[in-house]
Structure formats: C-alpha cells, structure tokens
Amino acid sequence: SSGINAEYGISDRLRLQKEQSESHIARVELIGREVEDIRAVQANTLSRLQQLKRKHAELTHRVLQVMVDVEVQRKAGFSLQPEEEHLRVQLEGIQQELNAPNQFKGRLSEMLSLIRMQSINETNINNANSVESGVLAGVHSHLSRQQDGISHLLNIIQDDLEYLTIIKQGVTDKQSAVVV
Numbered sequence: 449s450s451g452i453n454a455e456y457g458i459s460d461r462l463r464l465q466k467e468q469s470e471s472h473i474a475r476v477e478l479i480g481r482e483v484e485d486i487r488a489v490q491a492n493t494l495s496r497l498q499q500l501k502r503k504h505a506e507l508t509h510r511v512l513q514v515m516v517d518v519e520v521q522r523k524a525g526f527s528l529q530p531e532e533e534h535l536r537v538q539l540e541g542i543q544q545e546l547n548a549p550n551q552f553k554g555r556l557s558e559m560l561s562l563i564r565m566q567s568i569n570e571t572n573i574n575n576a577n578s579v580e581s582g583v584l585a586g587v588h589s590h591l592s593r594q595q596d597g598i599s600h601l602l603n604i605i606q607d608d609l610e611y612l613t614i615i616k617q618g619v620t621d622k623q624s625a626v627v628v
Contacts, residue, residue, distance in 0.1 A: 528536065548554070
C-alpha cells in the first residue's frame with residue numbers, strides 16, 4: 449500500500465512539475481514577445497525622434513531666415529550704422545584677400561591639384577601592388593601544388609623501388625633454388 453502511494457506521489461509530483469514547467473515556458477515566451485514588441489516600439493520611436501530633430505533644425509533655420517528678412521525689411525531705407533559699415537569694410541577686405549590669385553584661393557587650388565595627383569599616384573601604386581600580390585599568391589599556390597605533386601611522385605617511386613627490391617630478391621631466390 450505504501451508503494452502505491454509512493455508511486456502515486458511521484459507521478460503526481462512529476463505531473464505537477466511538468467505543468468509548472470509548461471507554465472514557465474509559456475510565460476517566458478510571452479515575455480519574449482513583449483520584449484520584441486518593446487524593441488519595435490523603441491526603434492520606431494528613435495526613427496520618429498530623428499525625424500523630429502531634422503524638422504526642428506529645418507524650422508530653426510527657417511525662423512532665422514525669417515528674422516533676417518524682417519530685420520532687412522525693418523532697416524530698409526535707413527543708412528548703415530557705423531558698426532555695420534565697419535563690419536562691411538572688414539568683410540570686403542577678407543573677400544579681396546581670398547580672391548587674390550597669389551593668396552588663399554590660388555594656394556588652395558594648387559594644394560587641391562597636388563592632392564589629386566598624389567591620390568592618383570597612390571591609387572596606381574596600390575593597384576600595382578595588389579596585382580603583384582595577386583600574382584605572387586597565384587605563383588605561391590602553383591608552386592605549393594607542384595611541390596605536393598613531386599612529394600607524391602617520390603613516395604610512389606620509393607614504393608616501386610621497394611617492390612622491385614622484393615621482386616629482385618624473389619627472382620634471385622628462385623634462380624638460386626633452380627641452380628641447386
């Protein structure tokens with residue numbers, strides 16, 4: 449009677465553990481789906497946030513343009529103030545320096561030409577090196593296969609020499625047996 453109770457207790461316990469395990473698995477799957485949903489919402493939120501940041505930057509720039517236009521309209525018809533005149537003179541001086549052929553613009557054009565030529569030369573050198581390294585890899589592969597082939601042929605020749613030695617020994621033994 450106690451054996452039946454023990455078996456019943458064990459089977460009942462196993463059944464309960466199985467049910468609890470299935471319940472845990474179902475709960476973990478539910479949590480996994482919820483996590484995936486949250487990740488999808490987060491990705492959508494980040495995308496929307498980036499869109500709104502771009503829109504904010506565009507609107508900020510537009511507001512600044514409107515403010516400039518309003519200020520220009522407000523000051524239309526008035527003469528420049530002394531600070532504005534001084535700033536205009538400074539900006540014109542900088543513009544003249546930049547446009548002078550022997551100054552920044554000319555030097556910048558010269559440097560751009562040098563950089564382009566240097567990048568073209570580096571590209572040609574890199575292409576030559578890559579071709580050479582590709583050819584080198586091919587030669588190395590070919591030589592490795594040849595070396596493997598030669599090693600295989602040497603093994604065959606050594607085996608054949610051993611067989612010939614055995615055959616020669618057998619022929620010599622037969623000849624000596626016939627002579628006797």
